[in-house]
Amino acid sequence: MLRALIYLLPLALTIYAFIDCLNTPEDEAKHLPKVAWVFIILLFWIVGPIVWLAAGKMRTPPTGGRTPSEWHRSHRTTWVAPDDNPDFLKSLKGENKKDESLLKDWEADLRRREEEIKRRENGAGPEGPTPPAGS
Numbered sequence: 001m002l003r004a005l006i007y008l009l010p011l012a013l014t015i016y017a018f019i020d021c022l023n024t025p026e027d028e029a030k031h032l033p034k035v036a037w038v039f040i041i042l043l044f045w046i047v048g049p050i051v052w053l054a055a056g057k058m059r060t061p062p063t064g065g066r067t068p069s070e071w072h073r074s075h076r077t078t079w080v081a082p083d084d085n086p087d088f089l090k091s092l093k094g095e096n097k098k099d100e101s102l103l104k105d106w107e108a109d110l111r112r113r114e115e116e117i118k119r120r121e122n123g124a125g126p127e128g129p130t131p132p133a134g135s
Contacts, residue, residue, distance in 0.1 A: 010046045017041050017049030021056070028058045 021029075021037050029037055037056050041048040082088045 013049045017052045024057050030058055
């Protein structure tokens with residue numbers, strides 16, 4: 001069992017460091033390009049992962065919400081959904097007022113047209129009642 005641990009522990013460390021290096025953004029890799037760090041981790045089996053974990057990556061928390069913990073801290077510079085953006089909600093209120101005024105104009109036009117049709121059906125024209133014919 002102890003012999004297996006001697007091989008599994010460095011293997012697990014190498015796999016962890018390799019995945020950590022791949023998931024690290026390029027601008028957070030220190031001293032060398034990320035591709036060089038991948039080769040160091042894979043070629044120098046025990047030393048490479050230790051060097052990566054010790055000196056290869058910036059350990060300060062990233063800014064701009066790169067990690068899930070940052071997403072929930074309300075430090076967003078952009079809005080996730082439109083209903084979270086107060087400017088968007090204000091623009092909707094302005095559009096609703098425009099739509100309501102347009103709807104009122106359409107309703108008034110519809111009422112005017114309906115009254116005009118009723119007058120025509122009752123024998124009255126748009127300028128008033130017509131005199132009876134033949135009198």
